[in-house]
Amino acid sequence: MNSIFSTVGVCGTGAMGQGIAQMAAQAGSQVLLFDASALRAVQAQQAIGQQWQKMHDKGRITASQWENYQARLHTCESLKDLAPCQLVIEAIVENAQVKQALFAQLSEVISGEAILASNTSSLSITALAAGLPRPEQFAGLHFFNPVPLMKVVEVVPGLATAPAVCDKLKAYVLTMCHQAVLAQDTPGFIVNHAGRGYGTEALRIVGEGVADFATIDRILRDQVGFKLGPFELMDLTALDVSHPVMESIYHQYFEEPRYRPSVITAQRLAGGWLGRKSGQGFYTYTDGKAQTPAEATAPTHTNLPPVWVSARAARRAELLQLLKNLGASIETGAAPSNQALCWVAPLGFDVTTCAIVERLDPARTLGIDMLMPDEATQRRVLATNPATRSDMRDAAHALMASDGKAVSVIQDSGGFVTQRVVAHIVNIASDMCQQGICSPADLDTAVTLGLGYPLGPLALGDRLGADNLLEVLFNLQTVYGDPRYRPSPWLRRRGALGLSLRHLSI
């Protein structure tokens, strides 16, 4: 028997209710399933039973565990049957009025000590609790889909929620073998808020013609280690889900520029190009498999020019060593010769500006992204400027690909793909810490488990250096004049002091 909640009600037995009920029964609670459609509750009971059968067949649970779990699962025909529950988790349709009406009815049925929780992903917990007789006994309990595999749950107190309610819910989530994170009642809570940086900045880069979506996906997978590029992810989630979330968070934060959605997804959604499920998204799907455009092969170049590296290049010593390892003839003068291929490695600035400011010949100047150490990435990213000569571009590409490493050549913009996207993700995460939406530790836990990022945003920021990311953001702001890139004060302080982003004391 579960020691925290021996009897739990689940209202709404669709995709989420089923997963929640399964984990609650596995945690030792008696589970009462209620749905507006009695048939759906019965179907849910059967579907959960099939999940346990599969787990048993794969040897993950014993026959007696299966039997015990099954014996804990009951369907109810009337809301009144939920009277013995110490906790009722609501997972019905995402509509505030319908949810509030259900909670009002439930408050009449359950005991004064029982807790009501909503699995809402986008509605305010405080607003849902308003008007209830016991708002202190009400909280958000936000699971992710599919519940058994997504091991994180956001526990969300409303303004009136008693702290002891959250403590109990957190302890219960642990018994479900999930991690609980505490999120303040703010739009998107933690995961859907922190996730705004990835897709929106990638969409801006595509919109500016800097690189196509397949190139951006390759860069972010190979340079940072994301399992899916942003466009692969949007195709998987489907634009009828992800575009409305982008719009909703943007408007709920009263048009905060950091969350600005894109006309690209609005248009694709209107056209029905939803992603994998409609067979056509950013990629075309044949038999459920994405058709990925082939990557251009690196040019061969035998007559490589000498190379010269700007004194201002990021990781200059590492870049010089890389060029040496690749067999380039390196010029060491203060200025390049008339033949040299000139390398700049800006953080946040564009290659064109670097060439002009440093009085380099733009026709022979290329940029390379050195935000990450070369050995830490599976891909090098180069940028031309509008005046770069094609022979210089091909020589640069051939040289950088000569040891077999993948290379992408993109158009000039402020920052490179990884710099822009990672700085944006870290900046949004920093601002969430500034607002006290969650602790830095919970933020990283929620994002790694809820979004599958290789590292939490703050750990990623630590790896790349808060000072470097701050420089990227300051320079992006100069290049674009867009408040979207203004650094969060939380990031500014840490970047200026050289502190870890997970440092808790200030």
Ligand code: NAI
């Ligand atoms: P669903 O459409 O699969 O299931 C909803 C169920 O609620 C249906 O069986 C329906 O018959 C029942 N229902 C509707 N009104 C009811 C009422 N007044 N009383 C009792 N039952 C009622 O929906 P899904 O996807 O399971 O979502 C449920 C909730 O979980 C929503 O609030 C949604 O925003 C949230 N959520 C959904 C996620 C997802 O990926 N699907 C992820 C996280 C949260």
